[in-house]
């Protein structure tokens with residue numbers, strides 16, 4: 001309908017603004033902050049895409065989504081076809097449209113930057129398409145697949161984005177897939193980490209229901225390596241195993257007072273609120289409330305924790321970060337939303353000690369003032385202590401969000417896996433096969449803490465490789 005639009009007209013269209021709940025209202029509730037584009041907004045934003053012959057945006061997408069193609073279909077209001085393009089490469093577009101760091105990926109490579117204009121809102125459009133397409137009919141196990149696959153049992157350890165994407169791709173290929181999850185809920189960080197105000201559970205549940213409809217079985221409350229061993233899986237006839245057990249082990253700073261009551265990890269805080277209902281008035285083990293809550297760190301997890309603290313009534317919800325805002329790894333959008341919601345940013349401060357009261361409850365935090373030095377291995381300017389610049393502030397709760405390490409259970413329990421000194425499982429980068437030929441691994445257990453889209457991409461890659469291996473084995477029989 002807009003074939004006649006010239007590039008100069010497309011370029012003249014301003015980038016769309018996502019409708020959002022007002023900060024005052026949303027900082028007291030769990031409703032999703034970003035409300036999604038209207039149809040009119042989405043179609044207009046799609047017109048901005050110049051359909052570049054060499055789309056650099058695609059180079060910025062870890063799974064290579066056909067970005068101009070899905071946007072062109074969106075512009076033509078062919079939403080189901082646009083969704084089909086997304087689904088070719090991304091198993092969870094409604095999730096990625098919400099949580100992918102597009103500003104560092106696809107949108108950072110948009111041609112509009114060269115024109116000194118804001119990039120096309122690729123993430124917003126992805127979300128619009130995923131949310132507004134008609135539900136797809138569930139994939140039938142064995143549909144169009146070589147016979148015999150439905151007798152091949154495949155186990156998946158962990159139900160985060162890596163495991164879900166692997167499971168979906170193997171089910172599509174006709175295998176008999178079972179996902180084992182340690183927690184009582186399916187979804188990994190998508191459920192236990194990222195709060196509902198950023199990623200509603202219903203969005204994740206749609207994807208889980210699709211997988212169930214495709215025949216994927218889920219076993220919850222089952223810790224592989226404890227409840228069931230590597231041998232148990234093999235004796236149950238699982239011929240291939242994909243490990244997507246994530247990086248759920250919180251790091252601490254190992255400073256004085258860190259074991260005081262009221263100092264906890266962001267993982268514990270978020271899991272207890274998101275998954276255990278610890279913020280409900282009738283909770284058996286209620287979450288730690290406080291008026292002055294300090295969250296240590298500058299990543300997405302820190303922002304999720306501090307914004308949760310604000311919603312749970314903290315009058316002073318503070319981010320304490322040892323570098324400046326420019327170096328923060330969190331998504332820009334999250335930093336912006338946190339500020340709008342009244343979060344206080346104490347940049348260039350590093351905690352060196354916690355002080356408690358006679359009951360062992362944290363009461364104060366001693367902070368070292370920092371300045372920025374030369375860039376370090378991460379490419380970011382490194383924080384340096386300013387001599388004698390020490391401050392002490394009152395706090396009721398400290399939440400430590402300084403990164404995570406791989407879950408050690410699988411690396412310890414599976415004999416024969418190669419494990420790096422960081423605790424990650426070592427894989428062949430070409431096909432994600434581990435040192436054990438029938439076991440593949442991907443997501444955070446291989447990368448350390450990374451992103452949803454990278455975890456999903458790993459699940460897809462491992463599924464393709466395992467399928468090839470099993471198919472070859474079958475043809476040799």
Ligand SMILES: Cc1cc2nc3c(=O)[nH]c(=O)nc-3n(C[C@H](O)[C@H](O)[C@H](O)COP(=O)(O)OP(=O)(O)OC[C@H]3O[C@@H](n4cnc5c(N)ncnc54)[C@H](O)[C@@H]3O)c2cc1C
Nearest residue numbers: 158160161162182188189193224246443444450451452455
């Ligand atoms: C609070 C928070 C916010 C984040 N925000 C973003 C964001 O905005 N954008 C983004 O791209 N990324 C974000 N990330 C990172 C992203 O969520 C992860 O990189 C991604 O979830 C990794 O996926 P995964 O499948 O490898 O692992 P996970 O999502 O961690 O899933 C692993 C699953 O395996 C289960 N498991 C572990 N061990 C076993 C076992 N032995 N047996 C059975 N099950 C087991 C765990 O319980 C878990 O459910 C965030 C992370 C956190 C913690």
